[in-house]
């Protein structure tokens with residue numbers, strides 16, 4: 270998959286995939302984000318539900334303030350020909366900050382066209398290639414079949430054993446995972462071995 274990573278005027282990453290542009294969300298994106306983030310299909314599995322455009326604007330302001338800062342989320346928009354069709358966030362952990370967690374949403378009107386796979390692949394490219402992270406995690410509700418299918422299609426593996434989880438924690442942080450959730454990981458080596466396939 271073709272990937273170009275540049276920096277914008279503020280030094281933030283600008284990622285170009287075959288069909289998409291991924292860039293940090295701005296307050297101008299609040300209305301579009303509110304529209305798809307309030308759809309029922311999205312609410313089912315997303316923790317954050319904007320209750321108004323103003324709420325969406327606050328969310329964007331919080332999640333675009335800093336990049337790579339420990340214990341913060343940074344939210345990128347997924348853009349198709351200048352229109353916002355989704356978002357993808359990166360959680361930079363506290364401590365050694367060598368691992369990250371991602372979370373994503375695609376507007377239901379644009380789903381099942383491979384856009385999430387393209388966006389996630391773009392973000393993991395940034396995290397491994399440019400930011401030299403060692404492992405990328407995603408935490409998913411066990412009933413979220415689309416998200417689990419997406420992660421597997423990219424090469425993420427279920428982190429099922431406690432020793433592996435302890436190892437990941439030791440290596441540089443990992444997300445919290447509740448009983449009804451499952452944690453997936455993509456290691457640098459797994460990413461590198463898939464990078465010619467996708």
Ligand SMILES: CC(C)(COP(=O)(O)OP(=O)(O)OC[C@H]1O[C@@H](n2cnc3c(N)ncnc32)[C@H](O)[C@@H]1OP(=O)(O)O)[C@@H](O)C(=O)NCCC(=O)NCCS
Nearest residue numbers: 311314373374375380381382383384385386415416418419
């Ligand atoms: C999960 C989500 C981002 C997938 O977005 P998408 O753009 O439709 O995904 P893609 O088209 O890139 O699909 C990639 C792969 O994911 C899997 N997949 C996606 N949607 C699926 C579905 N409805 N059922 C089963 N598998 C699905 C498939 O393996 C698919 O590959 P394929 O189309 O070649 O079979 C989208 O469903 C979404 O935004 N859901 C609501 C928010 C959410 O749950 N976010 C994740 C929280 S952890």
